[in-house]
Amino acid sequence: xxxxxxxxxxxxxxxxxxxxxxxxxxxxxxxxxxxxxxxxxxxxxxxxxxxxxxxxxxxxxxxxxxxxxxxxxxxxxxxxxx
Numbered sequence: 001x002x003x004x005x006x007x008x009x010x011x012x013x014x015x016x017x018x019x020x021x022x023x024x025x026x027x028x029x030x031x032x033x034x035x036x037x038x039x040x041x042x043x044x045x046x047x048x049x050x051x052x053x054x055x056x057x058x059x060x061x062x063x064x065x066x067x068x069x070x071x072x073x074x075x076x077x078x079x080x081x082x
Contacts, residue, residue: 005068013075015045017062018055045075054078 002016018041039060046053056078058066066074 001063003063003071005071007072007075011051012048013045013054013072014048015043015071018042018044045071054082 002014004012004014006012040057041060041062042055043058043062044053044055054075056074058071058074062071
C-alpha cells in the first residue's frame, strides 16, 4: 500500500516498497530486500507531477515505524547524494 508524504515545497511523494502490488508472494518481499541487510528494503518514492522517482533504503516496517519527517529526510539525503 502506498504511503504519501508532502515536503516543504508542497510536492506530494507516493512511496511504495519495490515490487509491491505484483502479488502477495514472499518472493516479492525478498526481491525488495537490500542484499546483505537482514531488515532493510528498497522503497520507491514518486513525486506528483511526474518528476524523477527516488529509490531509498528503509528498515523493516517502514510504513508504520517511519514518521513523515523521517521519510522526507531519507528522500532529501538520497536526492543530494545522486
